[in-house]
Amino acid sequence: MSTYQSFKLFLLEFVPLTKDAVHIYIGLLVLLIWVIAFRRPLGSWKSLIPVLVVAVLMEVVDLYDDMQWVGHMRWTASLHDIINTSLWPAVLVTCARLGWLRTNSKDE
Numbered sequence: 001m002s003t004y005q006s007f008k009l010f011l012l013e014f015v016p017l018t019k020d021a022v023h024i025y026i027g028l029l030v031l032l033i034w035v036i037a038f039r040r041p042l043g044s045w046k047s048l049i050p051v052l053v054v055a056v057l058m059e060v061v062d063l064y065d066d067m068q069w070v071g072h073m074r075w076t077a078s079l080h081d082i083i084n085t086s087l088w089p090a091v092l093v094t095c096a097r098l099g100w101l102r103t104n105s106k107d108e
Contacts, residue, residue, distance in 0.1 A: 002065045023055075023084035030054045031089040043096035048089055055085035 001009075008019075015022065034050045035042050059078040066073050095101050 001069060002061075004061050005065055005069075019081075020084050023081050024088055026058075027051050027055065027085035027087070027089045028092075031092065041096070042101070043093060045093065045097075048086070048093055051086050051089045052082075055082045058085070 012019065012022070017025070030051045031042075031047060034040060035047055040047050059081055062081070063073045063075075063078055066077075092101070
């Protein structure tokens, strides 16, 4: 087992979440860090780029580990993880673009 996989299992021992939930939280965390740290609008499609980059990078490592330890790549599992990581950030960005999220306004 790779160091990356060992770290993921170690983390899951202390965090009372499923692997799917961890992917969801990582996606949301990356989006919020990006928006806050770089002062980007939540409604910008460009705010999803870091989320997708992190999701794909995590899955590249998982696919490599699958090939090394399982003997084949589990593409459907990786696609599932990319969707889990990216879905809610995409929903938030879409809602912000449609004006469904309140923003601070000086008029209030």
